[in-house]
Amino acid sequence: MSTFVIGLTGGVASGKSEVARRFEALGIVVADADIAARAALAPGSDGLAETVAAFGNDILAADGGLDRAAMRRRVFADDAARRRLEAIVHPRVRAALEAQCRAASSAYAVAAIPLLAEGGGRTTYPWLSRILVVDVPEAVQLQRLQRRDGIDSELAAGMLAAQASRRERLAIADDVIANDGPLDALDEQVAALDRRYRALAG
Numbered sequence: 001m002s003t004f005v006i007g008l009t010g011g012v013a014s015g016k017s018e019v020a021r022r023f024e025a026l027g028i029v030v031a032d033a034d035i036a037a038r039a040a041l042a043p044g045s046d047g048l049a050e051t052v053a054a055f056g057n058d059i060l061a062a063d064g065g066l067d068r069a070a071m072r073r074r075v076f077a078d079d080a081a082r083r084r085l086e087a088i089v090h091p092r093v094r095a096a097l098e099a100q101c102r103a104a105s106s107a108y109a110v111a112a113i114p115l116l117a118e119g120g121g122r123t124t125y126p127w128l129s130r131i132l133v134v135d136v137p138e139a140v141q142l143q144r145l146q147r148r149d150g151i152d153s154e155l156a157a158g159m160l161a162a163q164a165s166r167r168e169r170l171a172i173a174d175d176v177i178a179n180d181g182p183l184d185a186l187d188e189q190v191a192a193l194d195r196r197y198r199a200l201a202g
Helices: 016-025 033-040 046-055 068-077 079-102 138-149 153-161 166-171 185-201
Strands: 005-010 029-032 109-112 130-135 175-178
Touching: 005 016, 016 029, 016 109, 016 130, 016 185, 029 033, 029 079, 033 079, 033 109, 046 068, 046 079, 068 079, 079 109, 130 166, 130 185, 138 153, 175 185
Parallel strands: 005 109, 005 130, 029 109, 130 175
Antiparallel strands: none
16 A cells, blocks of 8 residues: 555656556556546546436447547537546546555556646645656647647647646646656666655655
């Protein structure tokens, strides 16, 4: 059981997944908010039923599951709709992440939460021991996002604008990983943090 939990966050295309993989490679349990969010809206779930009640049947795909592309378009265009969806999904995600982290058999656990700054930070996640931000300059983020998703600069800029700013993320950070260089530069940073977290957890 882990009582020492690191909240891992960063903007879109910052390299959070790469950092999470490196913690996992060191034997650390990583609970992923994206996986928890998909489970919260899985076919047959209470979360999906509540979402359909709020948005109507046109958010469903032919197989009865959530049409994620349709839902994404809907909430990107409408702040009130996004907040309504978040009110359904976020409490379920928080509960699932906390349960996974508490049950972890590793020295400490990592909760990977992309929207930690947007979702209220420490106020909403009072059980986090520390917050680790993967930080990249916005220009690098835009470049990576366009390359990763095959999108144009306008859509990439819109996706960045929909998230917390770099300054807002850094304001909640206890620890920061700079990820503006080659990926193998992450190894040393994660290893150093792992040693520190094990000492703090112990």
